[in-house]
Amino acid sequence: MHQPHLSAEEKQHSHDHLSLDLIEAQYQLKNSAGKKNAKSVLVLVSGIELAGKGESVKQLREWVDPRYLRVKADPPQLLTTNQTFWQPYSSFIPAEGQIVVLFGNWYSDLLTTAMHVSKPLDETLFDAYVNSMRAFEQDLKNNHVDVVKVWFDLSWKSLQKRLDHIDASERQWHKLHGLDWRSKKQYETLQKLRQRFTPDWVFIDGEDEALRDREFAECILKALKDVPDHVQQADAAWTQSVVPQALLQPSSEVLEKAKYKKKLKKLTRRVADALRYDQRNVIVVFEGMDAAGKGGSIKRIVKRLDPREYDIFTISAPEKYELRHPYLWRFWTKLQNCSDIRIFDRSWYGRVLVERVEAFASDIEWQRAYDEINRFEKDLTDSQTVIVKIWLSISKEEQEKRFEAREKTPHKRFKITEDDWRNRAKWDEYLNAAADMFEHTSTDCAPWTIIATDDKPTARIKMLKAILKQLKSK
Amino acid sequence: MHQPHLSAEEKQHSHDHLSLDLIEAQYQLKNSAGKKNAKSVLVLVSGIELAGKGESVKQLREWVDPRYLRVKADPPQLLTTNQTFWQPYSSFIPAEGQIVVLFGNWYSDLLTTAMHVSKPLDETLFDAYVNSMRAFEQDLKNNHVDVVKVWFDLSWKSLQKRLDHIDASERQWHKLHGLDWRSKKQYETLQKLRQRFTPDWVFIDGEDEALRDREFAECILKALKDVPDHVQQADAAWTQSVVPQALLQPSSEVLEKAKYKKKLKKLTRRVADALRYDQRNVIVVFEGMDAAGKGGSIKRIVKRLDPREYDIFTISAPEKYELRHPYLWRFWTKLQNCSDIRIFDRSWYGRVLVERVEAFASDIEWQRAYDEINRFEKDLTDSQTVIVKIWLSISKEEQEKRFEAREKTPHKRFKITEDDWRNRAKWDEYLNAAADMFEHTSTDCAPWTIIATDDKPTARIKMLKAILKQLKSK
Structure with missing residues (x-):
């Protein structure tokens, strides 16, 4: 020039x-x-x-x-x-x-x-x-x-x-x-x-x-x-993955109470030690239908940990200022300045779950998100981070029971909102979204584990075991 | 117990x-x-x-x-x-x-x-x-x-x-x-x-x-x-301070062009050096009516500085998530992780200016804010920070001229919005708010300087001199 x-x-x-x-x-x-x-x-x-x-x-x-x-x-x-x-x-x-x-x-x-x-x-x-x-x-x-x-x-x-x-x-x-x-x-x-x-x-x-x-x-x-050329064609012939049996019909296995208590005590201790002494950062992601037991699971993971050792991130709709950034940005920034153990009650998978179902994300956006998420998780696992991803699966009948129980119990009333009932009406759409999510984001470095939660004791034991297993398979 | x-x-x-x-x-x-x-x-x-x-x-x-x-x-x-x-x-x-x-x-x-x-x-x-x-x-x-x-x-x-x-x-x-x-x-x-x-x-x-x-x-x-007892009585008999003559009738002193160029060159250099070599952090706050020349003033301050040496904060309405925190919180957090030289194009004084005039803050809130701001600034000046506060004063006629010029000039058109005309309609209310602000927040550690800007060259020279003066009066 x-x-x-x-x-x-x-x-x-x-x-x-x-x-x-x-x-x-x-x-x-x-x-x-x-x-x-x-x-x-x-x-x-x-x-x-x-x-x-x-x-x-x-x-x-x-x-x-x-x-x-x-x-x-x-x-x-x-x-x-x-x-x-x-x-x-x-x-x-x-x-x-x-x-x-x-x-x-x-x-x-x-x-x-x-x-x-x-x-x-x-x-x-x-x-x-x-x-x-x-x-x-x-x-x-x-x-x-x-x-x-x-x-x-x-x-x-x-x-x-x-x-x-x-x-x-x-x-x-x-x-x-x-x-x-x-x-x-x-x-x-x-x-x-x-x-x-x-x-x-x-x-x-x-x-x-x-x-x-x-x-x-x-x-x-x-x-x-430069006028950005963002408008790309979504895949008109998107192939819907088959919904896994584990989601359509969660196991109804039941664990005996005495056995549960003993196992739980042993496992919470082992999980706490495994998390605490792991030299890597650990991310545990919970996804699943409402009332599937995310809160209860998290309680058990942290039971033996000191509150100073971990951070829990509860993810809801993005703030307005967050919408002015790339979708994953709020997760990039959350991972700065936090403890080594990070537990996510819902996560970046919102992009391919709620945002897809509710059409907050366009087709091109949620279809592109699988690769974006895989790259994001690969960068993290390449950088000394273990990512444990757990889907808590619940049957439609059991969810209804829990919703009703919540509405009747004073201290649980706050846990249920109109949104929960609205999401329930879109049950099948969520199952489809979850099926595609498993298909496209269950990678070698960050696989998904599906856990049936109709019986809470069984679910908690399996969830703790899944964390242990992944921490040990370095 | x-x-x-x-x-x-x-x-x-x-x-x-x-x-x-x-x-x-x-x-x-x-x-x-x-x-x-x-x-x-x-x-x-x-x-x-x-x-x-x-x-x-x-x-x-x-x-x-x-x-x-x-x-x-x-x-x-x-x-x-x-x-x-x-x-x-x-x-x-x-x-x-x-x-x-x-x-x-x-x-x-x-x-x-x-x-x-x-x-x-x-x-x-x-x-x-x-x-x-x-x-x-x-x-x-x-x-x-x-x-x-x-x-x-x-x-x-x-x-x-x-x-x-x-x-x-x-x-x-x-x-x-x-x-x-x-x-x-x-x-x-x-x-x-x-x-x-x-x-x-x-x-x-x-x-x-x-x-x-x-x-x-x-x-x-x-x-x-505990139900917080936040509802306190505002001062019904609030005493409105007298609007200073410098605001009612800004000086119309005019500087000769040749003189201005020479002075400006010398002063931008001196200000840059004074800012750069000051061991303390420096905050320069600009407030004033629209079109009073905040942008142009900032340009002259940073002219001789390296872009890596300073941060400019342009303050507009708070975000929704910021509203869920104390009013000053967004300024507390902005002062972390930034350069030593921080220039504010509008500032925390929004609380007692636009928020007061537009009733975004209740009477009790803006009345309380003077003390909050004074404590905030005192904590900062006690911690190796110089705060220079400049009010750019403009006459109503000159503002109108500049608004019209902006609307006619392609690259300035973007600088003017309907808000600007709306604020202008509340001219006297803003003058009253400014008068109270000077009265209650012109402290020994962080005094206000009022600068008439109808003649831009005069204003810029005075503004640079005011910064130099305060940096030197340790």
């Missing part, structure tokens, strides 16, 4: 024009929030030190309305085995209408990791990370977060020249990668590594400062103006 | 009864969310090690529905001079309908600080902290967060006996204060210190385990059932 030589006045005029275009596009984006075809823009910025990424973002922020351009720059961190690459950044994913620029991002972490560890990342692992990152970005795009990746490059010769001339006050920004930019070998390694992921990046040459800033701003302007 | 001796069966029956009462009260609290007289309950738990606070909370969580009782236990931290005592906990303040138990809390931090520092806190400072904490809790209560404080006590003799008998697996929970519980001198110091704040605490003797758990649960039940 080359500009003819312009006079100072012509340059100013051209800058003013670009600035106006940017501001207009920015406000259009801002005003799209909550509307059809709303989107947000996430800008990942990386590159060679002193190539001018900081300066170009600074110039961009002068040309736009700075109030609506958020910039985050955390120092790069090593990719660790116990959190996914997106976890440190999940809270900065922009909501509809927003623009966020991330200096520190998953790619800078990947480079840092590859360059720094005593045992460098091998190429297979490096490429596997890149593939996961691209898949995650594709999920973001499908969920209306446009991702723009910009690499600021600089030749070895220019880098050395610039290093000769930086002054002390600027120096603080040039240690971001903690790398030795005077080492040619290191420079070359970095260049080789980044080529493994930059083919789909916007490439900006940092040589000419004015051109560089302008190119960057124009790339952002293009991203802002 | 003594119980007669009961048979095992009678005990079980009595426990079941307590559990039912707790669950019923818990659901009532939960269902109160969003309704009149909704509230939340914050339980602060502290005490002597091994007195059983962990066990009592564990027992409580067995008696209640554990899904709706959140427990947080961060290790105590030293009170530092660069954050307020409430900052580490602000995100755990319960929303309406919720119960949160905080093991680590501001009092445990205070005790840790008093016991640990090489130079112990003197009594005056200790008591000043206690007073600020109580004032903060009173603000919470006024904003529908009931605060219950429970001290678990244990005699020196019993503590030593229990220390003899704990097993290794439990030991992890007994280092929470990092104190040597075998030292009698230390025990006595702690007891003496905590007496300076426990008079308004619920006191539980940890000697008898069963009694202890029950007493704690009953204290929580009482808190849950």
Whole structure:
């Protein structure tokens, strides 16, 4: 992209024009929030030190309305085995209408990791990370977060020249990668590594400062103006999976009371120990029809645990601000800053259950969600997390009995609402949704367990055993 | 609170009864969310090690529905001079309908600080902290967060006996204060210190385990059932402050263009340096009528800063989930995890401006807000934060001109909405609200500066000078 030589006045005029275009596009984006075809823009910025990424973002922020351009720059961190690459950044994913620029991002972490560890990342692992990152970005795009990746490059010769001339006050920004930019070998390694992921990046040459800033701003302007092409065709010929017998006719096995008490006592202790001493994070997900016994199950799991050791998340309809983010976003952010043991009373499966049945999600959205969920869970299980998924199955007759009992018992009256009766009317639709869910999300790394709950004692014993079994099958 | 001796069966029956009462009260609290007289309950738990606070909370969580009782236990931290005592906990303040138990809390931090520092806190400072904490809790209560404080006590003799008998697996929970519980001198110091704040605490003797758990649960039940007495009388005879001349007739001083450019260049540089090299956090608050030039002012402040050095917060109407918290909560939480330089385009003063004028806040609420805001700002300025508050004053005629210009200019059209015209119709009410705001919140630690903006160049120079002046008057 080359500009003819312009006079100072012509340059100013051209800058003013670009600035106006940017501001207009920015406000259009801002005003799209909550509307059809709303989107947000996430800008990942990386590159060679002193190539001018900081300066170009600074110039961009002068040309736009700075109030609506958020910039985050955390120092790069090593990719660790116990959190996914997106976890440190999940809270900065922009909501509809927003623009966020991330200096520190998953790619800078990947480079840092590859360059720094005593045992460098091998190429297979490096490429596997890149593939996961691209898949995650594709999920973001499908969920209306446009991702723009910009690499600021600089030749070895220019880098050395610039290093000769930086002054002390600027120096603080040039240690971001903690790398030795005077080492040619290191420079070359970095260049080789980044080529493994930059083919789909916007490439900006940092040589000419004015051109560089302008190119960057124009790339952002293009991203802002891009009308996202989210409308894809849903699968008209969606194949409904067969509802498993375990859901149509839950086992009515009954456990004797004395036996139950003894077993329960032993198992709650064993489960507590297994959860407590597992070095990994543990997620236990409960799904199932209303009154199937999610609350009672959770009570038994935590019975022998200290309240400081676990977190229980009770998931209901998303808040309005959560709807302005990708569907899984509220779960990404929940998994930050919590205990190692996380119990979910309902979960992200709401997307393919209630949101499908009630048509809160479009066909394309819930059909796409299976893969999104599988990737989400795979990223977690690859990062030292065990995911136990339990469907509590109840017969329609038993549910009715429990609803009626709840309505008669003062301290249980609060547990039943009109929603529960309304959901019950859609029993078969929920069974169909559950069948598809098992079919598409019972993966090797995070399988589903179906447990019949018409007899609560039997259910609780089986549920505890299922958790133990999965924790032990490392 | 003594119980007669009961048979095992009678005990079980009595426990079941307590559990039912707790669950019923818990659901009532939960269902109160969003309704009149909704509230939340914050339980602060502290005490002597091994007195059983962990066990009592564990027992409580067995008696209640554990899904709706959140427990947080961060290790105590030293009170530092660069954050307020409430900052580490602000995100755990319960929303309406919720119960949160905080093991680590501001009092445990205070005790840790008093016991640990090489130079112990003197009594005056200790008591000043206690007073600020109580004032903060009173603000919470006024904003529908009931605060219950429970001290678990244990005699020196019993503590030593229990220390003899704990097993290794439990030991992890007994280092929470990092104190040597075998030292009698230390025990006595702690007891003496905590007496300076426990008079308004619920006191539980940890000697008898069963009694202890029950007493704690009953204290929580009482808190849950307590109907909060939030309805207080607003001041019927509220004295409206006189609107300052600077608002009625903003100065129309005009700055010559050449002079302005030169001055501006020098000042943006000086302000950037002053902001960057100030060791404290800096908050700049902009308030004022629409089109008074908040956006343009912010642009000039950040012009010479790197986008990674500052955060801009643009404040509009609160989200629904924010309304379930105390009014200032969204600002408490915003001040976590952000850059040292924070610029607010509108702020917490919305409570006494738009919320007062539009009657979103009741009379009692906005009248109370002045003190709440002053305490909030005092806590911040006591914690290494400078607060610069600027009111941009514009004449009614000039506003009209700018509105019309905005409507005619394509890239400014987005900046004007129907709300702006509606606010303009309430001009005098806003002036009255601003007058009261200056009167009640222009404090020594965070004074207001009024700047006339009919001539933008003059306004920008004055605004930058005002920031410099306040940063230099340490």
